[in-house]
Amino acid sequence: MSRLCVLLFLPALFGSAFSISFYLPVNSRKCLREEIHKDVLVTGEYEVSEQPNTKTNLKITDSSGHLLYSKEYSSKGKFAFTTEDYDMFEVCFESKFPMGTGRVPDQLVILDMKHGVEAKNYEEIAKVEKLKPLEVELRRLEDLSESIVNDFAYMKKREEEMRDTNESTNTRVLYFSIFSMCCLIGLATWQVFYLRRFFKAKKLIE
Numbered sequence: 001m002s003r004l005c006v007l008l009f010l011p012a013l014f015g016s017a018f019s020i021s022f023y024l025p026v027n028s029r030k031c032l033r034e035e036i037h038k039d040v041l042v043t044g045e046y047e048v049s050e051q052p053n054t055k056t057n058l059k060i061t062d063s064s065g066h067l068l069y070s071k072e073y074s075s076k077g078k079f080a081f082t083t084e085d086y087d088m089f090e091v092c093f094e095s096k097f098p099m100g101t102g103r104v105p106d107q108l109v110i111l112d113m114k115h116g117v118e119a120k121n122y123e124e125i126a127k128v129e130k131l132k133p134l135e136v137e138l139r140r141l142e143d144l145s146e147s148i149v150n151d152f153a154y155m156k157k158r159e160e161e162m163r164d165t166n167e168s169t170n171t172r173v174l175y176f177s178i179f180s181m182c183c184l185i186g187l188a189t190w191q192v193f194y195l196r197r198f199f200k201a202k203k204l205i206e
Helices: 122-129 133-201
Strands: 016-024 029-036 041-048 055-061 067-071 076-082 087-096 107-115
Touching: 016 029, 029 107, 041 087, 055 076, 067 076, 087 107, 122 133
Parallel strands: none
Antiparallel strands: 016 107, 029 087, 041 076, 041 107, 055 067, 055 087
């Protein structure tokens, strides 16, 4: 069975949404990956074109292999989960078709994913909390502002980690350079004394 993995990296800034479509050959597997922050709501909706005798499975896992969502033999549906930590998440579609039953066209997969502010249903929130339109908009802006602040805090943290890594690397390179110079100087000095003793033993110099 042929296996093909499609990598998709999208920025998590301000919350994001994307819709993508691709063709899934029979007896193959295609995956999409995305990095998502901690405590972020992720929702999605998918639809797979139906083919006779073809069964399609959907599986969503994190980088540790933990199963977040799974659906077998489904042509369309919705999913939702909340991330527990900053991680790389993988959405995989797998097509299964009995061998020896002729040629079958590729299946068209349409995937619409949202996370962060984009994933929240503010209409439902307004109904539950009985909010006015202006209050709903203010809630949405508040969530968007919080998302922006969290993203900038994360970027600042990553910048500090990268700076510490660069400083540590520069220090190691400096010490290695000094060690290399000391080794070369020591080797050159040893060669001078060795050759001097050799030439004296051969009575070529006094």
